[in-house]
Structure formats: structure tokens, C-alpha cells
Amino acid sequence: DQQVKQNSPSLSVQEGRISILNCDYTNSMFDYFLWYKKYPAEGPTFLISISSIKDKNEDGRFTVFLNKSAKHLSLHIVPSQPGDSAVYFCAASDTGAGSYQLTFGKGTKLSVIP
Amino acid sequence: DSGVTQTPKHLITATGQRVTLRCSPRSGDLSVYWYQQSLDQGLQFLIQYYNGEERAKGNILERFSAQQFPDLHSELNLSSLELGDSALYFCASSVAAGGQPQHFGDGTRLSIL
Numbered sequence: 638d639q640q641v642k643q644n645s646p647s648l649s650v651q652e653g654r655i656s657i658l659n660c661d662y663t664n665s666m667f668d669y670f671l672w673y674k675k676y677p678a679e680g681p682t683f684l685i686s687i688s689s690i691k692d693k694n695e696d697g698r699f700t701v702f703l704n705k706s707a708k709h710l711s712l713h714i715v716p717s718q719p720g721d722s723a724v725y726f727c728a729a730s731d732t733g734a735g736s737y738q739l740t741f742g743k744g745t746k747l748s749v750i751p
Numbered sequence: 752d753s754g755v756t757q758t759p760k761h762l763i764t765a766t767g768q769r770v771t772l773r774c775s776p777r778s779g780d781l782s783v784y785w786y787q788q789s790l791d792q793g794l795q796f797l798i799q800y801y802n803g804e805e806r807a808k809g810n811i812l813e814r815f816s817a818q819q820f821p822d823l824h825s826e827l828n829l830s831s832l833e834l835g836d837s838a839l840y841f842c843a844s845s846v847a848a849g850g851q852p853q854h855f856g857d858g859t860r861l862s863i864l
Binding site for chain 2: 673681682730737739740742
């Protein structure tokens with residue numbers, strides 16, 4: 638049973654436009670969410686996170702929105718740049734469980750077209 | 752550069768063999784996590800160590816084991832290897848047992864022939 642789902646395997650966006658990556662989760666115990674970016678032959682790089690006590694967190698061009706009732710989060714990248722082309726992973730954690738292990742989605746490959 | 756070092760980068764071996772993957776966490780990080788990424792799969796949590804002690808276990812096979820040493824580096828041992836064990840193995844570290852975010856190394860690609 639996949640507890641974190643990224644239903645779009647890929648997304649193409651024009652440079653300068655907004656990229657919106659979506660993520661759904663099923664485990665209501667998840668209370669901390671992260672987005673990672675991954676380039677080929679490299680490990681995932683942390684981008685931005687959000688706690689369940691918030692519904693929005695912003696860091697420069699990246700904003701994460703959390704809708705707890707819908708068990709849905711999204712990552713907005715504005716404006717999109719060619720260097721943003723990568724695979725983006727959504728991850729979730731149940732901090733009350735004490736281990737902080739991350740449960741990952743399968744990723745969305747973002748292509749930003751110049 | 753995340754500061755997490757994994758060696759080797761690539762490993763090719765045969766079925767039935769045993770391998771050891773090594774991870775050095777970021778300076779100051781006490782917690783180490785191991786993840787497996789198979790083809791078409793997201794990263795799957797295997798095991799966590801905090802300051803030398805096992806903290807949490809995921810879907811880690813009995814053929815796999817890990818440890819964290821006093822200098823905080825960690826090793827993941829995979830034995831009786833099967834074709835299905837071919838995957839990318841990532842190590843991540845964080846400051847505390849529950850510290851976030853986790854910072855990942857570049858992984859070890861294991862190929863079983």
C-alpha cells in the first residue's frame with residue numbers, strides 16, 4: 638500500500654511559468670512533509686518542508702501548500718528555470734512514531750523548457 | 752555537496768555474495784538512515800541508527816544488517832545476494848534522532864549479475 642503518491646510521473650513547463658507538483662498521502666499520522674530534488678547520479682537534495690500545524694511555507698521561488706483535510710500537498714516553483722529540471726520527491730514523516738523515517742513518493746520528473 | 756559520503760559509488764558482484772556499503776554522515780550528525788531505491792520504486796526506508804544504537808527498522812530483509820560505529824560512520828551489510836537486490840542504496844544523516852531534514856549521500860549503485 639503506497640502511503641505517499643505522486644500521480645504525475647512527469648511534467649513539462651515553459652521557462653518563467655509556474656510549476657505545480659502534487660502529492661497525496663493516506664496516513665493521517667503523517668505530520669511533517671518534505672520535498673526533495675534529485676539530479677541523475679546524485680542523491681536527493683532537500684528543498685523545503687512543512688509541518689502539519691501550517692498550511693503554507695515559502696522559501697524564495699519555492700512554496701509548499703498543505704491541505705490536511707484533503708491529505709494533499711503541492712510544491713509551487715515560480716518562476717521555473719531550466720536548472721529546476723530534475724526529479725522531485727515528496728516525503729512524509731510521522732514524528733510521533735519517534736524514528737522520523739521518511740516515506741517517499743515515486744517522484745515527478747520536471748522538465749523546464751527554455 | 753551534502754557532506755554525506757558513501758563508498759563505493761558502484762559495486763558489481765554475483766548472486767550469493769556478500770557486500771558492505773559504507774556511509775560517513777555529515778559532521779555533527781548523530782543519526783544515520785539507510786534507504787533502498789529499486790527500479791520504478793521510490794526510496795524505501797531500511798533502518799535508522801542514532802549514536803550507535805538501532806532506532807527504527809523498516810522493510811529490511813533478514814539477509815541485510817547494519818551498524819553504526821563509535822566514530823558515527825555506518826555500514827550496511829548485504830549477504831546471500833539475489834538479483835532483486837540490485838538497486839541504489841542511499842544513506843542519509845540528520846542532527847538528532849528526530850532531526851529533519853535528512854541530508855542524503857549520492858548513493859551506492861549495486862548490480863548483481
